[in-house]
Amino acid sequence: MMMMMMKLTLLLLLLVIFAEVISAIHHVTCPAEPIQAREDDNVTLQCRLVPPVDLRRYILDFTRADLQYKVVHTYQDGRDLSYPQMDQYRNRTTLIHEDLIQGTMTLKIYSVQMSDSGRYECYVPDLTAYCTLCLTVVRKDQDNKTNMTTTNICAIVLSVIVALIGLGLILRVLVKHRNLCK
Ligand SMILES: *[C@@H]1O[C@H](CO)[C@@H](O)[C@H](O)[C@H]1NC(C)=O
Ligand SMILES: *[C@@H]1O[C@H](CO)[C@@H](O)[C@H](O)[C@H]1NC(C)=O
Ligand SMILES: *[C@@H]1O[C@H](CO)[C@@H](O)[C@H](O)[C@H]1NC(C)=O
Numbered sequence: 249m250m251m252m253m254m255k256l257t258l259l260l261l262l263l264v265i266f267a268e269v270i271s272a273i274h275h276v277t278c279p280a281e282p283i284q285a286r287e288d289d290n291v292t293l294q295c296r297l298v299p300p301v302d303l304r305r306y307i308l309d310f311t312r313a314d315l316q317y318k319v320v321h322t323y324q325d326g327r328d329l330s331y332p333q334m335d336q337y338r339n340r341t342t343l344i345h346e347d348l349i350q351g352t353m354t355l356k357i358y359s360v361q362m363s364d365s366g367r368y369e370c371y372v373p374d375l376t377a378y379c380t381l382c383l384t385v386v387r388k389d390q391d392n393k394t395n396m397t398t399t400n401i402c403a404i405v406l407s408v409i410v411a412l413i414g415l416g417l418i419l420r421v422l423v424k425h426r427n428l429c430k
Contacts, residue, residue, distance in 0.1 A: 274301060276353075276370050278379035285360050287388045293355045295370035295379055300351030306374055308343070310355050313367040313380050320368060321355055336363060360385045 276295045285291045293310065297303060310320040312334070321341040322329045328343055337357070344354040353370050365385045371378040 274299070274372075274375045274377050276372060276377045276379045278370060278381035282382035282384045285383065285385050287361060287385060288359050289385075291357045291360050291364075291383060293357065293368060293370075293381060293383065295353045295381070297351035297353075297372065297375070297377065301375070303348040303351055303353065303372065304345070306372055308348075308353055309369075309371040309373070310341075310343075310353070311369045311371065313369040315366065317369065320357075357383075362387065 274297055276297055278295050283291060283293065304326060308323040310322070311317040312320055315334075318334045319332050320334060320337050321343055322333065323343050330338070333341075340358045342356045342358075344356065347354040353372075357364060360383070362385050365383055367380050367382050369378055369380045
């Protein structure tokens with residue numbers, strides 16, 4: 249009896265480990281680097297299933313991990329669902345269905361705004377596979393501002409150098425003058 253129990257426990261344990269291994273076989277990979285975009289750009293978010301699986305029959309979710317995982321885009325039974333989608337993303341997202349065959353979730357977000365900056369999660373519930381990626385949207389005129397700041401710094405440095413040279417010249421003249429006087 250005791251022996252039987254032990255065998256059964258061992259069998260159960262093996263089953264649990266097996267299930268763990270199976271569910272861990274697939275994972276999703278996200279870009280490690282933040283995705284940079286400017287206001288009004290169209291942005292592509294891409295997550296890949298490793299090893300690849302034809303994802304057309306799966307439920308797929310893109311959510312905002314930094315906003316209580318609210319839905320950015322969801323796909324189920326081969327269709328994109330407009331509910332429950334955040335109003336912010338309505339009519340602004342496209343999941344590229346052709347890419348799903350190779351196990352790639354490609355989401356296009358059109359005309360990104362500052363409020364689209366944040367952490368996104370790709371999630372395949374049936375495979376308990378998920379990953380997160382960051383999107384950073386900068387203002388359209390940010391580059392110009394940066395350029396202006398750089399220009400300003402250059403101007404300041406130049407003025408200081410010119411001023412120092414000028415001061416040096418004046419000092420030399422003064423010193424010479426004093427020498428002459430002596
Ligand atoms: C974004 O995509 C839309 C629709 O495809 C297009 O009309 C627009 O020119 C694109 N914008 C940029 C900045 O590429
Ligand atoms: C999204 O598109 C539908 C159909 O084209 C339209 O009826 C709806 O008003 C649009 N929603 C937004 C928030 O633009
Ligand atoms: C910033 O520069 C871009 C070209 O690089 C230009 O199209 C845009 O009008 C500029 N914006 C401002 C506010 O100067």
